[in-house]
Amino acid sequence: MTRISVKVDGTTYEDEVEPRLLLVHYLRDHLGLTGTPIGCDTSNCGACTVDLDGETVKSCSVLAVQADGSEVTTIQGLAHDGEWHVLQKAFHERHALQCGYCTPGMIMAARDLLRENPAPGPQEVREALEGNLCRCTGYQNIVRAVLAASRQEVSP
16 A cells, blocks of 8 residues: 555645555545546547646546645645636536546546647647547537636637
8 A cells, every 4th residue: 555645636745555545446435536436448439538736637547646746636636616607607508518438528628738738720729629539429519518617609
């Protein structure tokens, strides 16, 4: 067992974990933060994307011990005082989800894009989200939601 200290969604946690425990399992099983889904466990789908020290990572490809001393933001940490993050609102308003399984990872990846490029075009959104897979939608509403969140509404 290895002792770690991780700040997750603004709260610091200290735990003993197996050195081989994945961050996604730590978040879900140890902290009860089930908003980050386990998608493929191979880092292909991006459903488990979180923010680790300001960078998006697929939490199924990071060990919990690698996050020791770090700050993690999950989809659950985006809302503040009961108010959804602008991306969460845009995804809801633009129907950018169907089953919702990929949505947390899509939103976290889109958040990273908007931090780096607050006014992306449609192609830039598509390229930024290419590491996140959705099996339900045609991605168009996802792109529209990200553009709406960036204040660049596009026509249907």
